[in-house]
Amino acid sequence: MEKTVNNDWTDICSVTDLTPNAGTCALFNEQQVAIFLCKQSNNVYAIANYDPFGQANVLSRGLIGSTKDIVYVASPLYKQRFDLLTGECLDSPEHKIKTFAVRIENDGVQLKEAS
Template structure:
């Protein structure tokens, strides 16, 4: 993976989270970014990083980092381990229940360091 900003949303500050080698492809980890739990995923198939809120608004628990990533059509998503709703890793949309949405964060790779953007 080359040094690049993966998601293009603007960030006012980059928070260093972990080394890229700490991530296992196709799985998530949870990181505390400021006071917010953030789920970070590395898709080895796409060679791409994603970051979303770890909080599942339907199951009302911080569990999304333990979900399974995959795709539905062209959308890359994570399935919540609780009730299996799918959240788009790029937009934060819930595919089954549009009234629910989580925050998607910009992600940057600086050298081997994964950074999450906050506003």
């Protein structure tokens, strides 16, 4: 699905490829990334697809929710919740997953490594 690179931003897919309030898995720099279009916050988020608890690439299949202004995805395996903005696990703060910078440019979703 990865397309072109422009100033460290990589075209991943079209916004129309995303399903609101559900995850989409994409390959970015040889990593599986879960991309979410959240209608409640009107934002797009990108996190590692790897669930460290279930040890599987499944977070794109998780459920989006929110608590105290934190938008999260709950893993479909053991239900741990990960903050979509920071990658922190809300249920086990010692765990954190990787997040990616994401933006919409000309109706395209673009990613780059977070700094």
